[in-house]
Amino acid sequence: MTSQAPPTGPAYPEKIDGAVLKIAGVVVLGAIMSILDITVVSVALPTFQDVFDATYATVAWTMTAYTLALATVIPLTGWAADRFGTKRLYLAALFLFTAGSVLCAIATSVEMLIAFRVLQGLGGGMLMPLGMTILTRAAGPDRIGRLMAVLGIPMLLGPITGPILGGWLIDIASWHWIFLINLPIGIAALVYSLRVLPKDEPSTTEPFDFLGMLLLSPGLALFLFGVSSIAEGGEGASFGPRVWISGTLGVLLIITFVLHALRAEKPLIDLRLFKNRRLTIATVSMFVFVIAFMGAGLLFPSYFLQVRGETTLMAGLLIAPQGLGAMVTMPIAGILADKVPIGRTVPVALLVMASGFFVFTQVGADTSYLVLCSALFVMGLGMGGTMMPIMTSALKSLTNSEVARGSTLVNIVQQIGGSIGTAVLAVVLTNQLTSTPSGPVEPLEFMADGFGATFTVAFVLILLALIPVAFLPRKKERSHLLDDEDGATATPVMMH
Incomplete structure (x- = not known):
């Protein structure tokens, strides 16, 4: 039943109680399954080529199909959460994801595997926005920063532990187990x-x-399909018909949706939420940051694999310091997000991240592992204080009735930003590695220079994120109230 929060006191207790922590545990389980499956498959692509006798471009669709399914189902999540209830929908998403995982494990052809990955992605795409909705409603706006820090751990560690787990399971068992491992986790969840x-x-x-x-x-x-197809040719950027036709159609459909959503009474995604200045600034900051963060996340293991000749497992271990750094600062950032305006903390964290990232713009074929691992640790320190506070700032500005649609909006921004960042940096790297050297140079040094140039592009993107971040709130605001357009009245947070 819905009731209005008392105007004389906070709607939620200051301390996080055991019931809320249990709910956070549920959300983290779902987030771990969804995020790990985005990265764990990356190390299995060569195995898929051998097992199914397919080209790399074909087996790469086991990742692309999952990502496209995520993007397709996320817009429906906000409406479905209101219509069916978050608990029912979350249980359905867990079942769909787990069933899809089992079907992937028993696939006998690459076409079957791609189809089952779509089914898996339809469930996985709902887990993250639903998880954020459930956490926000359970914790209340004044405690959401601390709990979002908990949810942020799998978001930052997924790209790190995924390759390690995938390589280990394939080495000791078979590729089937990168999907079967979700069965016991899914049942427990x-x-x-x-x-x-x-x-x-x-x-x-x-x-x-x-x-x-x-x-x-x-x-x-269609838009993400076109973007993800740019670098598929393997000989640099390829803007063939599949790229520009699907990309153009996707953009036209999105523009038409924007015009429709601004007029519709109950649109699928409520773009009128962008009238909330705090939400808009946080969302733009998140978009620019995720382009650099997600795009660069695929470059680190590729450098260790291609330039340094490391095994997949070792490459995953070498980038682990990034996750360790994030684990140090993320709980601190979560506490600070509830106490200190994020406009005072996020710029500092972003500069810390940029300082660590700069080392990789100078990377060579024999750069010390101690230097690289130290730089990754510093990057992790900065990331832990950046991503989740920005997301927290967006969600804390919403009323309870807006949380489901607001978290859906934030997740769409993340998905689009990550896909664009991955595609752009993949194109840059492919062009660098397939270009003609200007003079005599060792092959490994040439490859290292190509990675360095690509890291420089990502470094510039991180610096660009400082522009919207500079407009994040620098004064303490009453996070459990949402001002109207005139800033004169406020809507109390509603709680169940």
Whole structure:
């Protein structure tokens, strides 16, 4: 049942109680499964080529199809959470993801594997936005920073532990186990969710924006399909018909959706939330940051594999200091996000991250591992104080009824930014490695120079993120209230 928070005191207690921590555990389990499966498959692509006798471009769709499914289902999550209730939808998403994982493990052809990865992605795409919605409602706006820090751990460690776990499972067992490992985790998450997640009442009168769905979901899928196809040729950037036709159609559908959403009474994604200045600034900051962060995340293991000749497992271990650095600062950043305006902390964290990243712009074929691992650790320190506080700032500005749609909006921004960043840096790296050397140079040094130039592009993107970050709030605001357009009245947070 919905009731209004008392105006004389906070709607939630100051300390995080055990019930909220149990809910956070459920969300983290779901986040771990969803995020790990984005990266764990990357190390299995050569194995898929051998097992299914397929080209690299074909098996790469085992990753692309999963990403496209995520982008397609995320816009539906906000409406579905209101219509069916977050608990029911979360349980359905867990079941769909787990079932998709088992089907992937028993696939007998690459086409079957790609199809089952789509099914898996449809479940995985709902887990993160639903998890953020559940956490925000359980913790309340004044404690969300600390709990979002908990959720942020799998978000930052996924790209690190995924390759390590994937390489280890393939070495000691077979490729099937990178999917089968989700079965016991999924069953545990389902049982845990049934016992811990609170019941919530669905909104039976909430209309569904069918036109918005027909515009936005295919638009996002076509746009990301085009972007992800740019570097597929292997000989530099390839802007063939598949890229520009699908990309153009995707952009046109997205633009049409924007025009529709601004006029519709109940749009699939409520773009009118961008009237909230705090949400807009946080979302733009997140978008620019994720382009650099997600794009560069794939470069680090590639450098150790291609230039330094390390095994997949060792490459994963070498980038582990990044995750360790994030684990140090993320809990601190979560506490600070509830106490100190993030406009005073995030710029500092972003500069720390940039200082560590600068080392990789100067990377060579024999750069000391001690130097590189130290730089990754410093980068992790900065990342731990950047991503989740920005996301927290966005969600804390919303009322309870807006949280589901707001978290969906933030997740779409993350997904699009990550896909663009990965595609752009892949194109830059491919062009660098396939270009003609200007003079006599050792092959490994030439490759290292190519990685260094690509890291420089990512470094510039990180610096560009400082521009929107500079506009983040620098004064303490009442996070449990949302001002209207005139800044004169406020809407109390609603709680179940």
